[in-house]
Amino acid sequence: MNAVFARPGLRCVVVGVVALAAAPLLGRAGVLNDYRAVLIGEAIALAAAGLSLNLLMGHAGQISLGHGALLGVGAFTTGALTPATELGLPFVVAVPAAAIAGALVAFVIGVPALRLRGLYLAVVTIAFSYAMFESIFAAEQVGGGSAGIALPRPQVNTFLFSKEVDYLAILIGLFALLWLVDTNVTRTKIGRAFRAVRSDEAVAASFGVDVTRYKLLAFALSGAMAGIAGVMVGHLKLTVSSSVFGYERSLLLVVVVVVGGLGSRVGVLVAAAFYAFYPIAMPELFGAGVRGYDVIIGAALLVITMARNPGGLAGTIREQLEERRAGRERLADAAASGTDDADGSALPKLPNMPRPASLAGRPEAHGNAPVLEAKDVTVRFGGLVAVADASLTVPQGRIVGLIGPNGAGKTTLFNAISGLEVPESGRVHLLGHDVSNLGAAARCARGLGRTFQNIGLVKDLSVTDNLLLAQHTVAPYGIPAALGYAGSTGSVEDELHERAATAISGLGFERYANTPVGKLSIGQQRIVELGCVLVTAPELVMLDEPSAGMSPAAAENLAERLRDLRDELGRTVLLIEHNVPLVLDTCDELYVMAGGVIVANGAPDDVVRDPVVVDAYLGGALT
Amino acid sequence: MAELLAEVVVVGLIAGGIYGLFAVGTVLVYRGSRVLNFAQGEIGMMSLFLAWYLVTERGLPWIVGAVAALAVAAAVGWGFERLVVRRMVAAPRVAVSVATVGLGLLILATELRLNGENPRSLAGPISGRGWEIAGVIVSPTQILALVVTLAVGVGFATLLRRTDFGLGVLAAAQDANMARLVGVPLGRVSGFVWAAGAAVTTLGALLIAPTVQAFAPGAFGRLFLFGLAAAIIGGLTSLPGAFVGGVVVGLFEAGAGRVFAEATFPGLETLSIFVLMLLSLLFRPEGLLARSGGRRPA
Numbered sequence: 001m002n003a004v005f006a007r008p009g010l011r012c013v014v015v016g017v018v019a020l021a022a023a024p025l026l027g028r029a030g031v032l033n034d035y036r037a038v039l040i041g042e043a044i045a046l047a048a049a050g051l052s053l054n055l056l057m058g059h060a061g062q063i064s065l066g067h068g069a070l071l072g073v074g075a076f077t078t079g080a081l082t083p084a085t086e087l088g089l090p091f092v093v094a095v096p097a098a099a100i101a102g103a104l105v106a107f108v109i110g111v112p113a114l115r116l117r118g119l120y121l122a123v124v125t126i127a128f129s130y131a132m133f134e135s136i137f138a139a140e141q142v143g144g145g146s147a148g149i150a151l152p153r154p155q156v157n158t159f160l161f162s163k164e165v166d167y168l169a170i171l172i173g174l175f176a177l178l179w180l181v182d183t184n185v186t187r188t189k190i191g192r193a194f195r196a197v198r199s200d201e202a203v204a205a206s207f208g209v210d211v212t213r214y215k216l217l218a219f220a221l222s223g224a225m226a227g228i229a230g231v232m233v234g235h236l237k238l239t240v241s242s243s244v245f246g247y248e249r250s251l252l253l254v255v256v257v258v259v260g261g262l263g264s265r266v267g268v269l270v271a272a273a274f275y276a277f278y279p280i281a282m283p284e285l286f287g288a289g290v291r292g293y294d295v296i297i298g299a300a301l302l303v304i305t306m307a308r309n310p311g312g313l314a315g316t317i318r319e320q321l322e323e324r325r326a327g328r329e330r331l332a333d334a335a336a337s338g339t340d341d342a343d344g345s346a347l348p349k350l351p352n353m354p355r356p357a358s359l360a361g362r363p364e365a366h367g368n369a370p371v372l373e374a375k376d377v378t379v380r381f382g383g384l385v386a387v388a389d390a391s392l393t394v395p396q397g398r399i400v401g402l403i404g405p406n407g408a409g410k411t412t413l414f415n416a417i418s419g420l421e422v423p424e425s426g427r428v429h430l431l432g433h434d435v436s437n438l439g440a441a442a443r444c445a446r447g448l449g450r451t452f453q454n455i456g457l458v459k460d461l462s463v464t465d466n467l468l469l470a471q472h473t474v475a476p477y478g479i480p481a482a483l484g485y486a487g488s489t490g491s492v493e494d495e496l497h498e499r500a501a502t503a504i505s506g507l508g509f510e511r512y513a514n515t516p517v518g519k520l521s522i523g524q525q526r527i528v529e530l531g532c533v534l535v536t537a538p539e540l541v542m543l544d545e546p547s548a549g550m551s552p553a554a555a556e557n558l559a560e561r562l563r564d565l566r567d568e569l570g571r572t573v574l575l576i577e578h579n580v581p582l583v584l585d586t587c588d589e590l591y592v593m594a595g596g597v598i599v600a601n602g603a604p605d606d607v608v609r610d611p612v613v614v615d616a617y618l619g620g621a622l623t
Numbered sequence: 624m625a626e627l628l629a630e631v632v633v634v635g636l637i638a639g640g641i642y643g644l645f646a647v648g649t650v651l652v653y654r655g656s657r658v659l660n661f662a663q664g665e666i667g668m669m670s671l672f673l674a675w676y677l678v679t680e681r682g683l684p685w686i687v688g689a690v691a692a693l694a695v696a697a698a699v700g701w702g703f704e705r706l707v708v709r710r711m712v713a714a715p716r717v718a719v720s721v722a723t724v725g726l727g728l729l730i731l732a733t734e735l736r737l738n739g740e741n742p743r744s745l746a747g748p749i750s751g752r753g754w755e756i757a758g759v760i761v762s763p764t765q766i767l768a769l770v771v772t773l774a775v776g777v778g779f780a781t782l783l784r785r786t787d788f789g790l791g792v793l794a795a796a797q798d799a800n801m802a803r804l805v806g807v808p809l810g811r812v813s814g815f816v817w818a819a820g821a822a823v824t825t826l827g828a829l830l831i832a833p834t835v836q837a838f839a840p841g842a843f844g845r846l847f848l849f850g851l852a853a854a855i856i857g858g859l860t861s862l863p864g865a866f867v868g869g870v871v872v873g874l875f876e877a878g879a880g881r882v883f884a885e886a887t888f889p890g891l892e893t894l895s896i897f898v899l900m901l902l903s904l905l906f907r908p909e910g911l912l913a914r915s916g917g918r919r920p921a
Contacts, residue, residue: 119720
């Protein structure tokens with residue numbers, strides 16, 4: 001039994017099947033009457049709608065204020081398919097059809113809105129909500145006008161699910177399906193990409209997440225789930241009209257998701273149950289005077305939650321638990337070692353990560369081509385030439401340094417090499433392959449790993465989650481497989497977790513494994529970032545000022561680690577650094593940039609004595 | 624044909640001016656805080672209920688009701704900024720906008736609790752039958768609405784461009800930290816835009832109330848949406864753009880209403896505004912009046 005419950009997917013299925021069988025049985029045993037079955041059904045249908053919006057808002061951080069209308073798309077799709085007066089198709093056809101319709105509609109309105117950053121999706125979905133409510137759904141041809149359309153209860157062969165308790169079983173089954181999909185989203189690269197997009201789009205992109213694509217995926221997936229939820233509510237109500245799917249319903253869903261904790265499935269279920277039961281149960285118990293307070297309370301909670309913790313209630317609770325746990329461990333550690341020093345004892349080492357074996361393959365190197373070759377790269381910002389005809393070569397197994405005064409164009413050249421900046425001219429070859437036309441994500445997948453001056457980590461995700469996210473591009477399973485947790489998904493995920501754990505123990509960061517990265521010191525964050533680069537076993541490691549913000553002792557340790565990287569792990573490194581002793585200590589070769597131009601190149605000791613370099617740094621040689 | 628066009632233009636301008644006013648409220652808040660205030664329509668609605676109570680129920684002069692409504696709206700906008708927006712300086716802008724959704728719903732639910740679905744009405748400030756222009760009866764209030772709309776627009780544009788305070792508002796929108804460092808009183812700037820945004824919307828609500836005749840809780844959601852569409856079409860940061868957007872939306876609505884007058888399919892005006900919004904985001908995301916290409920800042 002424990003083995004079953006340790007696996008979230010199986011747990012969902014088992015709970016779903018038990019609950020599904022329970023409803024008709026309890027009904028026939030006379031425990032569950034029709035009235036209660038409808039009430040529970042309403043709660044489950046609302047929770048299903050909540051799950052669909054939760055996927056978009058809670059996981060991916062995008063707002064839809066028109067989710068009620070997406071439910072309507074599902075309900076009126078089944079309205080066009082299932083009634084005997086229409087096509088008379090079976091219920092089992094209506095469910096996937098509604099999911100597809102929901103996803104398609106979401107995709108179409110998502111494309112104009114999600115290409116742009118910010119609040120456009122919220123605005124467009126309000127307009128969508130009103131347009132559907134007043135026009136499409138209100139039309140005689142679609143929604144049957146003010147009378148609405150009648151939706152028959154599902155029929156399988158000769159068995160008609162006309163009893164409320166029997167239909168409840170179908171609702172529970174579909175809800176379990178949505179729950180399972182949501183579980184699979186959260187535990188695969190899809191969910192990690194969503195969370196990264198929610199926290200910081202720029203950082204997500206640097207991890208190789210195609211931000212626009214994942215935002216669209218979140219909305220389309222959410223639309224598909226809303227379509228199914230619409231089918232659930234439609235056949236429960238038996239008759240639906242435009243008024244069921246108005247703007248108020250969309251706002252209620254926002255309340256359910258936010259009050260439910262933003263991102264928490266259980267929270268959504270609880271909040272949905274409250275909002276389904278309250279309008280019926282409370283006036284019965286306390287009189288009509290209490291009517292309407294549920295929405296008032298919900299709206300107030302919505303404002304308070306946002307003002308106090310925009311991450312949502314579930315996030316707050318998780319954070320509190322995490323903090324308490326971390327505190328306890330610190331105390332235990334201190335007691336065990338007799339000191340309270342968390343940092344000084346063990347300096348971090350870099351993990352020796354093998355190249356991912358079962359993970360996405362990379363093209364082999366062309367003969368003995370250098371790992372990186374940038375030729376005549378020019379980057380222009382308007383009238384300013386930031387990088388002019390810069391060429392550099394990084395041979396296999398070397399540490400190459402790139403130094404120069406502030407504003408010399410080093411980071412811009414880095415961006416052009418890693419694909420974040422499109423150069424005006426010039427080519428970039430990685431392992432002998434021309435990658436000039438590939439985006440940052442594709443270059444990342446081909447073995448180019450880099451760090452950022454301002455630390456490219458998702459600050460509110462844990463160290464483990466960042467390390468998993470870092471492996472986004474090397475997880476080869478597709479999105480459909482991930483949704484079903486099918487094919488290689490499970491084994492790949494196991495391997496990703498194993499690699500993340502190896503990296504963490506290599507860094508000596510076990511105690512911080514579940515700590516949000518933002519709570520670590522800058523020096524620690526740089527180490528984690530380095531871990532994130534190494535966890536994918538990149539062919540080329542590009543480090544942008546790794547010692548910035550580190551103590552001198554930590555920087556010394558960093559020099560040692562960089563040599564390990566070359567000598568023991570056989571990695572190739574391109575390094576931007578201002579710490580000259582560190583550079584002289586580690587680099588095999590140096591390039592010097594000034595004013596966008598590479599002014600010198602050669603062995604480190606020779607280069608730093610070059611009068612051109614001294615001039616660039618000090619503005620004139622000391623005589 | 625020319626008659627028809629004239630009719631569309633007159634109807635479109637009258638409604639478009641009000642949408643422009645709503646859009647100005649949206650743009651002011653967006654410029655000052657980079658937030659869309661989704662509660663604006665409900666704040667306007669709530670203030671309108673106050674005006675209805677004072678004028679229609681208690682028999683006070685229109686101007687008293689109007690001033691009270693404007694004051695309450697400004698107070699709600701200012702108070703929300705004080706209590707919620709200011710605490711969320713570091714929060715993502717999306718979260719602040721969700722909080723405004725909560726405020727809107729809170730007001731809506733409270734209205735429903737107190738008033739139910741009962742429709743109310745509020746007469747205009749100037750009585751009289753009005754004039755016939757191009758076959759459309761135009762009431763004095765509607766003329767007044769156009770004048771007020773233009774005056775408010777020019778007034779805010781001047782305030783923003785010509786005064787230190789206005790430049791502070793613009794600077795705060797560009798870079799809040801930098802603005803603070805050069806001495807812009809960020810708190811006052813932010814409080815001002817939220818109060819002004821709410822008041823401007825309420826002004827629009829007061830002026831359109833006689834035209835819509837009866838209003839019930841939630842009835843302004845659609846009008847506010849048209850204002851939002853106008854703001855988007857105008858580029859979300861431009862005051863002149865907001866007016867032009869308002870007029871475009873008004874004309875489009877009137878045109879669609881006329882063209883589809885015979886259609887049995889319902890709500891084609893709203894549908895066409897939705898499509899217009901999508902097209903505008905696809906082809907002119909930087910706004911109708913933007914000179915150069917490029918996306919506007921998020």
